[in-house]
Amino acid sequence: MAIHSGAPRRATLDDAERPKLDQLRQALAPLRDEPGTTLEALYAAQDIFSYVPPEAVTLIAKELRLPESEVFGVLTFYSMFHRKPAAAYVLRVCRDLSCHLTGAPQVLHAFNQALGARVGEVTEDGLFETESVSCLGLCDLQPALMVNLEQHGPMTADKARALLDDLRARGAR
Numbered sequence: 001m002a003i004h005s006g007a008p009r010r011a012t013l014d015d016a017e018r019p020k021l022d023q024l025r026q027a028l029a030p031l032r033d034e035p036g037t038t039l040e041a042l043y044a045a046q047d048i049f050s051y052v053p054p055e056a057v058t059l060i061a062k063e064l065r066l067p068e069s070e071v072f073g074v075l076t077f078y079s080m081f082h083r084k085p086a087a088a089y090v091l092r093v094c095r096d097l098s099c100h101l102t103g104a105p106q107v108l109h110a111f112n113q114a115l116g117a118r119v120g121e122v123t124e125d126g127l128f129e130t131e132s133v134s135c136l137g138l139c140d141l142q143p144a145l146m147v148n149l150e151q152h153g154p155m156t157a158d159k160a161r162a163l164l165d166d167l168r169a170r171g172a173r
């Protein structure tokens with residue numbers, strides 16, 4: 001059964017990106033006969049595309065001999081996977097209770113004000129996107145956030161603005 005029921009299925013890959021499917025197929029080869037490698041396969045897809053397009057889900061399902069719905073379920077369960085091209089820096093702010101009570105809303109507000117963008121929107125320069133996510137496992141750093149795979153905390157609104165300056169100075173990856 002198609003996994004994208006409820007919305008018309010759209011191909012998101014342009015011609016320039018299609019060769020990356022072969023790259024993904026090669027990356028999946030060692031995983032084919034290994035059970036429980038869906039996460040690894042999705043990481044491989046995200047490494048190659050910077051997000052996980054529907055075509056990658058289809059390919060992973062085919063190569064790992066899994067239902068597409070299962071691969072899609074894993075993809076949507078974990079917040080570290082993107083289903084659309086991601087910004088260079090994804091700022092994931094924990095919204096769970098402990099972080100909320102210690103200032104996460106102010107941190108998120110500072111980001112969104114400084115960037116002129118709402119949660120989930122990529123800034124026009126393609127550099128930033130904020131996300132409000134569940135516990136990052138960094139409760140000792142509350143309020144905590146991650147910039148891609150980089151851990152930050154405890155954060156304040158001032159530190160959030162300084163972090164943006166630092167990331168801008170680094171430029172696009």
Ligand code: FES
Nearest residue numbers: 094099135136138
């Ligand atoms: S509650 Fe925020 S990182 Fe765990």
